[in-house]
Amino acid sequence: PPPRPPPPAADPPTESPLTSATPMLEISTNVVIATYDSAGRFDWWCGRVQQMLCKSGGKRGSYVRTYLPVPFDEAKAVNYKIHCNFYAKSGADGVYTFKYNVDDSAPYHMESVLGLLDLNLPSDEGVYVPRDQQAGWK
Numbered sequence: 001p002p003p004r005p006p007p008p009a010a011d012p013p014t015e016s017p018l019t020s021a022t023p024m025l026e027i028s029t030n031v032v033i034a035t036y037d038s039a040g041r042f043d044w045w046c047g048r049v050q051q052m053l054c055k056s057g058g059k060r061g062s063y064v065r066t067y068l069p070v071p072f073d074e075a076k077a078v079n080y081k082i083h084c085n086f087y088a089k090s091g092a093d094g095v096y097t098f099k100y101n102v103d104d105s106a107p108y109h110m111e112s113v114l115g116l117l118d119l120n121l122p123s124d125e126g127v128y129v130p131r132d133q134q135a136g137w138k
Contacts, residue, residue: 023116026069027052031084032114046117047084053107054080063107072116081107087128 029049037043053063063081086104118131
């Protein structure tokens with residue numbers, strides 16, 4: 001018999017729906033959380049995620065710890081809970097210092113999270129500055 005033709009070239013692999021531009025929620029991500037102060041005025045805080053909780057698949061659907069990164073929009077859609085250590089805002093110029101001693105052990109629902117905040121590495125004085133000063137996080 002004559003030789004068989006070579007098989008057709010394989011389709012190139014399809015790109016994952018998650019790209020490097022997909023914002024991800026994971027341990028150590030910086031998030032901005034909407035809150036109200038004691039006078040009932042809107043305020044916001046920047047926190048570093050220390051723990052993530054998602055609903056279990058069980059009948060009760062209780063929240064359980066997870067360590068897997070998840071797309072930010074998905075975490076909001078299924079209303080993850082997060083525990084954070086918070087930054088303290090210093091001044092009105094968008095400069096932050098990280099405080100590990102903020103006493104707040106309550107979990108926050110992702111519905112309160114406004115977005116992610118990318119900070120530069122701290123200076124020698126421990127001051128963090130938003131990477132994109134034009135983003136409006138001041």
